[in-house]
Amino acid sequence: MASNTGQTLIALLTGAAIGAGLGILYAPDKGSTTREKLSKEATKAQKRLNKQIKETSSTLSEKAQQARYSFEQKLNDTLSSASYKADDILLAMEDKLEALRRQNAKLQIDSTVSRTKAGSTAGTTKTTANKVTT
Numbered sequence: 001m002a003s004n005t006g007q008t009l010i011a012l013l014t015g016a017a018i019g020a021g022l023g024i025l026y027a028p029d030k031g032s033t034t035r036e037k038l039s040k041e042a043t044k045a046q047k048r049l050n051k052q053i054k055e056t057s058s059t060l061s062e063k064a065q066q067a068r069y070s071f072e073q074k075l076n077d078t079l080s081s082a083s084y085k086a087d088d089i090l091l092a093m094e095d096k097l098e099a100l101r102r103q104n105a106k107l108q109i110d111s112t113v114s115r116t117k118a119g120s121t122a123g124t125t126k127t128t129a130n131k132v133t134t
């Protein structure tokens with residue numbers, strides 16, 4: 001759209017310059033009258049140009065605001081999604097940590113029971129050996 005606006009401005013200025021040049025060449029009026037007409041046409045061309053600039057500026061401003069809003073929306077969506085994924089990962093890690101703690105506690109209990117059994121078996125063997133020798 002900005003390209004069309006630029007082309008329109010160039011065409012407008014070119015047309016105004018050609019029209020002014022032809023007007024001067026074929027003017028049947030006096031120089032002062034021709035200068036007055038040129039001044040009026042230049043003023044009209046300047047008003048059209050200012051109007052076109054304002055319209056283009058307004059359009060660009062609206063498009064910039066829309067792009068900004070779109071970017072912010074996508075950024076918020078991405079951050080929200082990342083937050084949910086991070087929460088899911090943390091929950092999974094906490095579950096795995098709890099499972100590892102339970103497994104460690106079970107292994108410690110099994111290890112203690114094994115040591116206790118080994119100690120009582122060794123004591124029984126010594127007692128039996130003492131009875132046989134006496």
